[in-house]
Amino acid sequence: xxxxxxxxxxxxxxxxxxxxxxxxxxxxxxxxxxxxxxxxxxxxxxxxxxxxxxxxxxxxxxxxxxxxxxxxxxxxxxxxxxxxxxxxxxxxxxxxxxxxxxxxxxxxxxxxxxxxxxxxxxxxxxxxxxxxxxxxxxxxxxxxxxxxxxxxxxxxxxxxxxxxxxxxxxxxxxxxxxxxxxxxxxxxxxxxxxxxxxxxxxxxxxxxxxxxxxxxxxxxxxxxxxxxxxxxxxxxxxxxxxxxxxxxxxxxxxxxxxxxxxxxxxxxxxxxxxxxxxxxxxxxxxxxxxxxxxxxxx
Amino acid sequence: xxxxxxxxxxxxxxxxxxxxxxxxxxxxxxxxxxxxxxxxxxxxxxxxxxxxxxxxxxxxxxxxxxxxxxxxxxxxxxxxxxxxxxxxxxxxxxxxxxxxxxxxxxxxxxxxxxxxxxxxxxxxxxxxxxxxxxxxxxxxxxxxxxxxxxxxxxxxxxxxxxxxxxxxxxxxxxxxxxxxxxxxxxxxxxxxxxxxxxxxxxxxxxxxxxxxxxxxxxxxxxxxxxxxxxxxxxxxxxxxxxxxxxxxxxxxxxxxxx
Numbered sequence: 001x002x003x004x005x006x007x008x009x010x011x012x013x014x015x016x017x018x019x020x021x022x023x024x025x026x027x028x029x030x031x032x033x034x035x036x037x038x039x040x041x042x043x044x045x046x047x048x049x050x051x052x053x054x055x056x057x058x059x060x061x062x063x064x065x066x067x068x069x070x071x072x073x074x075x076x077x078x079x080x081x082x083x084x085x086x087x088x089x090x091x092x093x094x095x096x097x098x099x100x101x102x103x104x105x106x107x108x109x110x111x112x113x114x115x116x117x118x119x120x121x122x123x124x125x126x127x128x129x130x131x132x133x134x135x136x137x138x139x140x141x142x143x144x145x146x147x148x149x150x151x152x153x154x155x156x157x158x159x160x161x162x163x164x165x166x167x168x169x170x171x172x173x174x175x176x177x178x179x180x181x182x183x184x185x186x187x188x189x190x191x192x193x194x195x196x197x198x199x200x201x202x203x204x205x206x207x208x209x210x211x212x213x214x215x216x217x218x219x220x221x222x223x224x225x226x227x228x229x230x231x232x233x234x235x236x237x238x239x240x241x242x243x244x245x246x247x248x249x250x251x252x253x254x255x256x257x258x259x260x261x262x263x264x265x266x267x268x269x270x271x272x273x274x275x276x277x278x279x280x281x282x283x284x285x286x287x288x289x290x291x292x293x294x295x296x297x298x
Numbered sequence: 299x300x301x302x303x304x305x306x307x308x309x310x311x312x313x314x315x316x317x318x319x320x321x322x323x324x325x326x327x328x329x330x331x332x333x334x335x336x337x338x339x340x341x342x343x344x345x346x347x348x349x350x351x352x353x354x355x356x357x358x359x360x361x362x363x364x365x366x367x368x369x370x371x372x373x374x375x376x377x378x379x380x381x382x383x384x385x386x387x388x389x390x391x392x393x394x395x396x397x398x399x400x401x402x403x404x405x406x407x408x409x410x411x412x413x414x415x416x417x418x419x420x421x422x423x424x425x426x427x428x429x430x431x432x433x434x435x436x437x438x439x440x441x442x443x444x445x446x447x448x449x450x451x452x453x454x455x456x457x458x459x460x461x462x463x464x465x466x467x468x469x470x471x472x473x474x475x476x477x478x479x480x481x482x483x484x485x486x487x488x489x490x491x492x493x494x495x496x497x498x499x500x501x502x503x504x505x506x507x508x509x510x511x512x513x514x515x516x517x518x519x520x521x522x523x524x525x526x527x528x529x530x531x532x533x534x535x536x537x538x539x540x541x542x543x544x545x546x547x548x549x550x551x552x553x554x555x556x
Contacts, residue, residue, distance in 0.1 A: 107360050182397035189355055189393075190410045190465070191386035200413065205400050 038278060041263075042271030049265070050272065061236050063256065063266040071269045073276075078238045079153075079246035083228055084221040086157030086242060087164060091221075092214050094161070095168030099213075100198060102169070103176040115170075122166035126226040133159045133231025147243050151233035154242040159231045164220040168213045175209020176202055208291050215288035219281045225250035249273050306331040306473050306503040307352055312366035314347060314356070321347045323527040325366075329473075329520075334495060334504040336518035336535065338511060340555060344527040345507045349475050352505065353389040354382060371472060387414060390466030392476040396458035398450035398465075403442055406450045406461060407432050410469040432464040436494055456487030460494060474498065476506040480513065492517050511551060515539055523547045 051071075058072025102114050133155050141150030179202055187197045203210070225248075233245025234255070253270050260267040307329040314322040321344045329335045337345040350356045351368060354375060368375050375385055387410070398406050407429045411420065429446065433439040438460050442453075450461055459479060466474060476495070480488040495517050498504060508514050514521050515535060522532035523544075531538060531547045542548040549555060 180397075182393060182395055183399055185355065185358075185391075185393060186397040186399055186462070187409075187413075188358065189353060189386055189391040190413065190469070191383045192413045193383065196413045196416070200409075201399055 035278065038271055038274045042268050042275055044263070045265055045268035046272055046275075050269075055269075055272070059236070059238060061252075063260070063269060069265070071265075073249070073252075073273060075236045075238050076247060076249045076252050076273070079232065079236075080222060080248040080250070082153050082239045082242075082246060083156045083160055083232060083248055084218060086153055087160035087221045088214065088218055090158065090161035091165045091168055091217055095165045095213065095217065096172050096210060098165070098169045099172035099176055100202075103173050104194070104198065104202070115173075118166050118169050121162070124163075126163070126224065127230075129159050129163055129227040130230030133227060137231065145243060149233060149245065151231055152243050152245045153232065153239050156228045156232035156246070156248075157242065159227050160221045160224050163224060163227060164217040167220055168217040171213035171216060172206075172210050175206040175213065178209065179205045208294055212288040212291045215284050215291070219284040219288070222284070223250065223277065223281050225254050229254055249277055253277075304331060305329060306371060307505070308369040309348075309351075310367040310369075312348075312351065312368060313364065314344075314351065315363045316359070317361045321527050322351075322364075325527075325529045327522065327529055327532065329503060329505055331503050332500050333519040334499045334506060334517055335520045335522065336514035337505065337507045337522050337524060338509075338514050338550075339524035339530075340550065341509075343524040345524050346477055347527075348524070349477055349505060349507050352473065352475055353386050353391055355386075355391065383414070387469045388471055389473045389475060390469065390471040392459070392462050392466070392474065392479045394478045395482050396455055396462050398453070398458050398461050400449060400451050402447045403450050403453070403461060404429055404446040407465045407468060410465060414469065428468045432467045435467055435497075436460040436464040437490070438464060454487075456483050456490060459483060459487075459491060463491075463494065463498075471502060473503045473505065476504065478507055478509060481509065488513070511539075523550060525550070 055071055055073050056077070057074060058070065059075040059078075060070040060072040061075060062068065062070045098114075098118070102111055106114065134151070137155045137158065138150035141147060141152070141155055145154075183201050183205060184197060187201045192200065228248050229251035232247065232251065234247050234251065235245040236247050237244065239246050253273055256266070257270050260270060305328045307327070309325050309327045312322055312325040312327070313320065325344075325348060327348070337348065339345050347356065351364065352370065352375075356362050356364075364376070370385070370389060373380065399409060401409070404425075408420070408425050411425070411428070430439060430443075433442060438457060441457065450458065453461065459482070463474070463479075480491050483491065492513065495504060495506070499519070506514075506518065518535045520532065521535040521538045523530045523538065523542075523546075525546055531542060531544045533543075538547065539551055542551060
């Protein structure tokens with residue numbers, strides 16, 4: 001006969017189990033409660049008085065006007081889109097190139113060093129990037145392009161590209177590493193050059209992972225706030241070239257929320273922008289996740 | 299060409315190190331043209347390493363060092379003017395696990411042609427003929443002629459392995475290296491691949507590494523026994539199995555170790 005377990009042991013074990021279960025579901029709880037909170041703050045205006053045609057179609061953003069208040073976010077959306085687009089057109093080729101170098105061309109030690117450095121790049125605080133944009137990139141752009149001001153789409157795009165490249169590099173590198181080594185041997189043994197191996201075998205085989213890497217990069221770029229607030233010049237307009245200053249959705253929230261009276265229309269519109277951003281990044285991350293799952297399922 | 303006429307592969311005092319570990323010791327090995335030569339020996343004896351020297355695919359790993367000489371068709375493959383790409387066109391390789399590329403059956407077979415003449419525009423009818431011939435040579439045409447555009451990685455394992463042999467043929471190799479080509483296959487598929495090997499002999503020089511002594515006996519004309527990185531004995535297959543000269547060979551084929 002085995003010994004009877006003591007009562008406190010039974011209770012402790014049950015408590016432990018509940019605690020661990022709680023840790024497991026807390027992520028879901030957090031995301032739901034954040035969504036609920038953001039939605040509740042914006043809901044009043046969203047369902048009473050909010051004009052989506054104006055919001056998505058007009059560039060007139062005058063939230064504090066005494067006589068004619070207008071909430072046209074088109075220019076802000078264009079600002080976010082232009083910075084993200086430029087950032088991705090720099091970061092995706094650069095990031096995938098770096099991942100190819102790390103996974104296919106460099107050996108043991110150099111690879112480890114590079115990976116550590118790239119992870120360090122991801123650890124630089126957003127505000128420091130903004131600082132670099134403001135004090136380093138700004139004069140460089142002004143001198144190189146003879147522009148009146150260097151705080152513009154180009155500046156913000158480069159900064160966001162640098163910020164989002166670590167995630168692109170590390171996810172792309174994982175995707176390339178997941179390509180079975182037997183494919184490499186098969187192609188090399190048939191006489192493929194290293195370059196042919198990469199573009200004919202590795203890139204097609206890893207394309208889902210690379211797509212996911214790009215999408216997560218986009219998610220990072222769309223959500224970035226402090227650096228773009230500091231580097232893009234903070235002027236509301238639809239950019240016609242990369243030398244134009246813009247303002248993004250995120251920067252608008254950061255800049256205006258502190259000034260807007262709680263529960264005023266302005267305050268609620270800022271939360272509607274929050275809902276929009278939340279939805280964009282949610283869809284992007286979900287897609288990336290499904291794409292990655294797609295690879296594993298095969 | 300005097301030696302090249304009889305022997306496709308010749309090594310002289312070949313040594314190989316993986317870092318500090320010496321995997322091949324003074325190997326002097328000659329492979330007769332048009333015949334099947336089997337390499338046997340216990341795990342870790344260096345037979346796969348030796349095989350992977352002949353198309354220099356060992357060099358993928360930076361920590362490999364070799365000394366000595368390997369001549370393929372009379373030419374030293376470590377000479378500075380040798381093109382790795384041409385070498386691997388002449389010397390094809392089949393791996394332990396079937397490794398078709400994750401593209402269609404058709405594209406797997408023409409992959410070699412496409413990479414060796416990247417700028418040449420192949421006429422579709424020419425490629426079609428090449429694919430049909432390659433698949434007929436490995437007895438897959440009847441099974442696969444209606445499935446040329448399915449992903450090669452979805453085929454059965456033995457079909458995949460035969461496809462891996464078929465995709466070498468359009469490059470007109472002289473030598474085919476096989477690294478335990480049947481170890482992932484069941485007995486029936488093994489038999490089919492062995493029959494295929496026998497039909498390839500004559501047209502191609504085949505070197506096969508195998509763990510399976512019965513297989514070496516069934517398919518090879520010559521057989522070489524390796525132990526701890528050394529080539530112990532190399533002679534006609536029937537002689538090696540009936541009257542081995544070295545006591546270590548005798549012990550191995552009687553199953554005392556390995």
